[in-house]
Amino acid sequence: MTDNSVHAAIRQKLHSAGRILIFSHIRPDGDAVGSLLALGLALQEAGKQVEMVLKDGVPGGFRFLTGSDQIMPAPSGPADLFIVVDVSELSRIGEGFDLGQPDIQVDHHITNLNFARLNLVEPEAVATSAILAECLPLWGLSISLPVAEALLVGIITDTIGFRTSNMTPQALRIAANLMETGANLPDLYDRSLSQRTFEAARYWGKGLNSLQREDRLIWATLSRDDRRAVGYNGNDDADLTHVLSSVIQGNISVLFIEQNDHRVKVSWRARPGWDVSKIALQFGGGGHPAAAGADIDGTLQEVIHQVLEATRKVLLGTRPLR
Numbered sequence: 182m183t184d185n186s187v188h189a190a191i192r193q194k195l196h197s198a199g200r201i202l203i204f205s206h207i208r209p210d211g212d213a214v215g216s217l218l219a220l221g222l223a224l225q226e227a228g229k230q231v232e233m234v235l236k237d238g239v240p241g242g243f244r245f246l247t248g249s250d251q252i253m254p255a256p257s258g259p260a261d262l263f264i265v266v267d268v269s270e271l272s273r274i275g276e277g278f279d280l281g282q283p284d285i286q287v288d289h290h291i292t293n294l295n296f297a298r299l300n301l302v303e304p305e306a307v308a309t310s311a312i313l314a315e316c317l318p319l320w321g322l323s324i325s326l327p328v329a330e331a332l333l334v335g336i337i338t339d340t341i342g343f344r345t346s347n348m349t350p351q352a353l354r355i356a357a358n359l360m361e362t363g364a365n366l367p368d369l370y371d372r373s374l375s376q377r378t379f380e381a382a383r384y385w386g387k388g389l390n391s392l393q394r395e396d397r398l399i400w401a402t403l404s405r406d407d408r409r410a411v412g413y414n415g416n417d418d419a420d421l422t423h424v425l426s427s428v429i430q431g432n433i434s435v436l437f438i439e440q441n442d443h444r445v446k447v448s449w450r451a452r453p454g455w456d457v458s459k460i461a462l463q464f465g466g467g468g469h470p471a472a473a474g475a476d477i478d479g480t481l482q483e484v485i486h487q488v489l490e491a492t493r494k495v496l497l498g499t500r501p502l503r
């Protein structure tokens with residue numbers, strides 16, 4: 182746990198601010214939306230004026246969360262306090278914001294660069310939402326039902342339903358406490374992790390059709406043509422990484438999601454013992470040992486070539502971490 186002086190400083194800053202801006206990362210996942218909403222709603226309930234910002238907006242699958250309609254693509258003006266959550270490096274909030282150094286950040290990425298004035302970074306935490314679930318009360322903020330729902334969605338999605346290798350008894354206790362606040366775990370689990378649109382299911386089909394394997398390396402691609410063909414709105418992977426990482430012959434899986442003619446989003450997933458965050462860092466990205474990503478310049482073919490080369494080196498050149 183982070184030492185108490187950081188908590189005292191964060192508490193003091195939160196309580197003395199009037200207007201607060203909170204950001205999370207581009208292509209937001211459940212933990213980005215959940216941690217942003219939880220902190221934003223808890224501060225609003227404490228009487229603060231809060232603006233919550235996601236440059237890419239809220240993905241359709243998370244719009245059921247209370248308060249998600251308040252999340253804007255840009256702030257309306259300056260504020261007393263600039264906070265970022267679930268953001269491992271500042272560029273991840275997206276381009277076009279000139280807000281200087283954040284006052285506070287809360288995050289759990291091992292690749293975090295500690296770029297804020299006050300850094301609450303706990304890489305062993307399963308989700309940024311899990312950190313907030315423990316810290317909001319320390320900062321004098323309460324966990325109402327909408328806050329608990331947002332936090333539980335963040336934890337459910339970042340642990341893919343409590344099954345990532347970093348799961349701990351404490352993470353289950355945090356989830357149990359959130360259930361006791363009234364959050365409906367089966368319903369939130371179903372909405373945030375299981376349900377998908379017809380178009381997303383067909384998009385999976387396109388990606389799975391491209392699946393390839395070379396020894397213990399698994400990869401697949403999702404192109405702009407794939408999205409057009411099935412009518413999938415969005416430039417993400419629709420959580421296809423979960424399927425790739427389930428293939429038992431793979432130690433590392435890689436998904437290439439074409440963004441435009443010269444940019445590709447890459448998602449790595451690894452079995453316990455392999456660290457893909459280091460490969461992502463080489464390409465200007467980041468993440469966790471078991472799940473990492475990067476936005477890489479180049480055509481789909483160029484990026485596939487470079488990334489597979491670097492990933493093969495990790496798979497073939499070194500032994501597993503343990």
Ligand code: 5GP
Pocket residue numbers: 269270273290292422447448449465466467468469472473474475476
């Ligand atoms: P995903 O592959 O699902 O986008 O992300 C896996 C993990 O890597 C997440 O924790 C995510 O925050 C992180 N990640 C994904 N893309 C990037 C990136 O471009 N830069 C950094 N620093 N982290 C990323």
Ligand code: MN
Pocket residue numbers: 212213267289308309339
């Ligand atoms: Mn997260």
